[in-house]
Amino acid sequence: MKKIIVFASGSGTNAENIIKYFSNIEIAKVVSVFTNNASAKVIDRAKxxxxxxxxxxxxELLERNILQKIQKIDPDLIVLAGFLLKFPENIIEQYPNKIINIHPALLPKYGGKGMYGMHIHRAIVNNKEKETGISIHYVNENYDEGGIIFQQNVLLTEEDTPETVAEKIHELEQKHFPEIIHRLLDANS
Structure with a gap:
């Protein structure tokens, strides 16, 4: 059975969705959730x-002890699901092409430092974009610049608000993120 570690900073809906998805499939299991936020809802969801x-x-993330904890688990994949800190290069170097992230926009648009959550959705509405979507990508040393694994778009209307864009993105994340993780783990069997 393959091992997945999930890093999350917030509510944890994507993390919980991944946990549930793999609880019904024998290929892999989420074995640990790591968070930098002691009051994040993801903690209760995982527990x-x-x-x-x-x-x-x-x-602690920047020091070696998080890398050592990851190494003890020996994961097959590290998944960033709403993790808001820049991932350290020492971990990226140890796990090349084994760390993935989901981004709530069609990269390279709306990527980079400070571009997450409602910041992105507001910018998309303010710029009157006709579509947006999600990007699942490998993590490298720069925010949102790793190789793209998968993208899915959704059309927008003039009536869309940042909140309705967030709902559309959440639907895409819930559907596609676990499936792409599954596909990646299958490909590396």
Whole structure:
């Protein structure tokens, strides 16, 4: 059975969706959730599924102890699901092409530092974009610049608000993120 570690900073809806998806499939299992936010809802979501949670500070992430904890688990894939800190190069170097992220826009548009969540959805509406979507990509040393694995678009209307864009993106994330993780793990069997 392959092992997945999920990193998340917030509510954890994507993390929980991945946990549920793989609880019904024998190929892999989420074995741990790591978070930099001691009050994140992802903690309760993980614990409700009996998934161990590792809470750490930004400094701990940059030091070697998080890398050492990851190495003890020896994951097949590290999934960033709403993780808001820049991922450290020392971990990226140890796990080339084994760290993926989901981004709530069609990269390279609306990527980079500070581009997450409602910041992106507001910018998309303000710029009167005709479509947006999600991008699942490998993580490298730069925000949102790793190789793209998968993208899915959704059309927008003039009536869309940042909140309705967020709902459309959430639907895409819930449907496609676990499936793409599954496909990646199958390809590396």
């Amino acid at each position: 409700n599924h009996q998934i161990p949670v590792e809470i750490f500070s930004k400094n």
